[in-house]
Amino acid sequence: MSATVGLPQGMLYHRYGLLWRTFFQELGIETVRSGQTTKEIMDRGAALCVDEACLSAKIFLGHVDALVGRCTYILVPRVSSFGHKRMMCTRFEAMPDIVRNVFRDRGQQFLHYDLDVNQHHDEPDAFLALGTALGCTKKAAKKAYAAAKKEERRRYKERVAAEEALYKKEGMKILIAAHSYVIEDPYLGRPVLDILKGLGAIPIRADLTDREAAVKRSAELSPTIKWEMNREILGGLAAHWDQVDGIVLLSAFPCGPDSMVNEIILHQIRDVPILNLTLDAQSGTAGVETRLESFVDIIHFKEGTL
Ligand code: SF4
Structure with a gap:
């Protein structure tokens, strides 16, 4: 055999x-x-x-x-x-x-x-x-x-192009900063994407980006971070944060690199509402759903569309 x-x-x-x-x-x-x-x-x-x-x-x-x-x-x-x-x-x-x-x-x-x-x-x-x-x-x-x-x-290339096309769509755009294995996992990040879509928002992934360009661009938010995948996400954020209505930082508990990088993001990006969401084995989607609903309401309130 x-x-x-x-x-x-x-x-x-x-x-x-x-x-x-x-x-x-x-x-x-x-x-x-x-x-x-x-x-x-x-x-x-x-x-x-x-x-x-x-x-x-x-x-x-x-x-x-x-x-x-x-x-x-x-x-x-x-x-x-x-x-x-x-x-x-x-x-x-x-x-x-x-x-x-x-x-x-x-x-x-x-x-x-x-x-x-x-x-x-x-x-x-x-x-x-x-x-x-x-x-x-x-x-x-x-x-x-x-x-x-x-x-x-x-x-x-096809996947990045499809993600880039989302910025041109009408509607509330939420940029998700998460590792691919968090956002794509049906038990972790997928429900977050589904909930946001259910709330009428357009979730867009910061990690689906030209990786080499993103690694270079990450220096705009932090010139010292060394973790490759965090740099790709930072680069994706640096390129697009001013084209979205909100940002969700999505991490798996307890992620050392994300805890440091998320602090940097919260410190560097001031003009867009940011939700810091950590998923653990116990967090059912109920708690996550409530936080995402509130976040979307805050954006509507800020933009005068509530
Ligand atoms: S600690 Fe964070 S960066 Fe490291 S494997 Fe876990 S989720 Fe990924």
Whole structure:
């Protein structure tokens, strides 16, 4: 039987999912996904994790657990840096070690994707290592990566264009500053988007942006922040905060990088109403709904449309 690779649908899956799936597909390797986040996945991950871990990390462990025994390997990425002063949160560095330790008695094999530009291991290197670890030739792995990257670029460009088009629409626009794995998770951020739409607002994602340009532009709000994904969000905010009616800062509890970056945003952007919303395992959508309703009312009141 040929190898199958399990893809946990948490954390970096929301950034690299299409790239990984297309890469494995090009190599003729079957993938198995853990499925959308459910309460069961979240509770299972929380039970496997130390209390201090952020909700996103707990959810990720729940997704790994959902795949154990269903595939030959489970892909657990380690992404550390994209270059000088372009770091990832330490949870992304530690995750392969955490997973190995938590699931050490379950007889599951894990596959690593290791991206650390500061250690001269860039994305093409990471994919080459991934392909050869699965027994593919270097030539086949390079070809599969080139095809997957082309598809990822094409799709991401489309998504950014669709998001940019929302700024031209009539209506109350709310910019959401959140990590992709928070805003896209059906248990975390998706309900926030749905509630805002239900209230007649147009939610727009700050993270869906030209990433390289956003990293450069992030210096307008903070020249010192080093976390890559926070810089992308800051860059998205810097480019668009003056085109929206309100901003929602959406974080998973307890996120160290967001707690610092959100303070900077609150300090730097003064002219637009900002709601700071932290999601934890207990916060049902009822509390979130009430806060979003009040926020939308405040914007209406400010704009004289209540
Ligand atoms: S940035 Fe925040 S939410 Fe993301 S992994 Fe780190 S602590 Fe968790």
